[in-house]
Amino acid sequence: MSPQVRLRLLPSARCLFDEPVQVKVAGLRSRQVVTMRARSTDERGMIFSSSATYRADGNGDIDLNKDPSLSGTYVGVEPMGLLWSMKADSLHKRFQKNFSLNPHVVKFSVHEEEGGRTLAEETSERVLIGDGVSRVPVKEGNIRGVLFTPQGPGPFPGVLDLYTFGGGLSEKRASLLAIKGYVVLTVALYGHDDMPKEIQEINLDYFEEAIEFLRKHEKVGGKGVGIMSLSKSGDLALSAATYLSGVEATVWINGHSANTIFPLCYKKRQIHPALLFDTGRITPTESGASIGKHAMNNPHLEENKATLIPVEKAKGRFLFLTSEDDQNWDSMTSMDMLVERLKHHGKDNFESLSYPRAGHYLEPPYGPYCPSSFHGLWGQRIKWGGEPRSHAAAEVHMWEKIQEFFRANLSCNDEINNNVSASS
Missing domain, CATH: 2.60.40.2240 (Acyl-CoA thioester hydrolase/BAAT N-terminal domain)
Incomplete structure (x- = not known):
């Protein structure tokens, strides 16, 4: 030294x-x-x-x-x-x-x-968690997750965080958003605590239970809650906004326009079959990681149309965010399909934004960029896409855009920011 x-x-x-x-x-x-x-x-x-x-x-x-x-x-x-x-x-x-x-x-x-x-x-x-923000594990009914609550009397808007579709639980995005003045519930979908390690179908009832849990919380105000998603959980967020009441604002990040991978059920009946993928269309590369961009089947083919989510029935607003170099799947085309469908039905309840040279995993900013890693659903190492500098810049902009969107569509009253005293 x-x-x-x-x-x-x-x-x-x-x-x-x-x-x-x-x-x-x-x-x-x-x-x-x-x-x-x-x-x-x-x-x-x-x-x-x-x-x-x-x-x-x-x-x-x-x-x-x-x-x-x-x-x-x-x-x-x-x-x-x-x-x-x-x-x-x-x-x-x-x-x-x-x-x-x-x-x-x-x-x-x-x-x-x-x-x-x-x-x-x-x-x-x-x-990842500010002074005054409380962290409480949730094990109530079927819900398994963690609730983050800002310091102060509230009321605060509520947000359900569907971080990504995978076993276990991620708290990072939820805890950081809570610092900004939101009561945020992040939930696991499987593989956490006493939940099944594997699943054969997804039940929308689970998300309905989580939304009601948030809406009944003593510090949550407003007409409804927001949902934040990423990847596979993007189509789950679309379905929740379409079929469930109380969803006012939905953030969709690099998701799909159809129900993918697993059948979707609600009230003990199937409402969407699963759009599946063809592993033969996953392309290997010299890096040892493959490209899955074109593996998903076409939802607009007659035999797959039942997988498409009728987002035009949703009453809340949407923020669609996509990466133009997503190599996991073609999220850009999915966003275009969603925008076209909403416009076709005379809807203007959405914003859409794409990021050139950004990859699949858009997260809160300043973490290490990831070019490739193991993909549980594909069952192999997958390239996520993107160029590091552009991806990092996209994450900064995206994170601010999400907060701006929720502020515009979820604020309980004009005094909300005065009720937040959480800081680093």
Whole structure:
């Protein structure tokens, strides 16, 4: 370590997961070239790291907000590049940070270009749950999940988070949204707690129960709740908005326009068969991960039309967000189908937005970009698509857009923001 070199994270080394920080270095020699690194470990113990080469200015200072990386895991002026460009030590691994009480701890360091001697280091604690936000596990009736409630008397809007379709539970998105002033219930669909490890069908009754649980909560106000989805849970969110009462605003991220993979049932009868996929249309690549973009069957073929969800019957509003380079499945075409269907029925209760060069997994910003990982439904490693820099920028914009959408369509009253005192 060099006592004259200082590495600072501003405004604080402790912040929320979705907040940017300013990384600054001082005390270097004039025009000195150094390597900056970031390193973190996820919940499985997988190590993620990044590095970038910088040249100090005449005063021996580096400011990532204005100085470009010359080489490394990213190049150019990217203030948060050390975070989103972190890669796992092994191929096809996705960064796992699902438990809200575990912060994302990142060690930043500055090293001599030659020899690699450490000149300075600082540790950032990027928390997923704000001060004053309560976290309560839910095991009521059929519901298995976690409820996040902001500090203050409320009322707050309620949001049901269907993070993604898979075994287990993810709390990250729900806990971060609760900080913004929402009561958020994130639920597991299978494989969590005492739930079945595998399923043969999906029951819409489960989501109806979760929506009613939220609406009856003492701190939840407003006419109805919001739903936030991703991937397979996108078509579940569409079905909930279409068939269930009390859904005012639905966020659909890289989902499908039809009911996929599993039959959908409600009140003990099937309302949609499953749109299936053909593994023969999953294309292998030299990376060891495959492309599943064209694996799903065409929902507009006569034999598949029963899988299409009649979204024109929904009473709430939709926000459709899609990545133009989604390699998991063709979510862009699905969004176009949804928009065309709503317009055909004279509906204007939607907004749609696409992100060039972004991949399938759009999440809260500043986590490591994932190019590929194992896909439980496909049963193999899948490329998610996207270019790291563009994907990272899309996540920043998407996260703000979701909050803007919910504020416009779920606010209980004009005083809601005054009732929130949660912070980092």
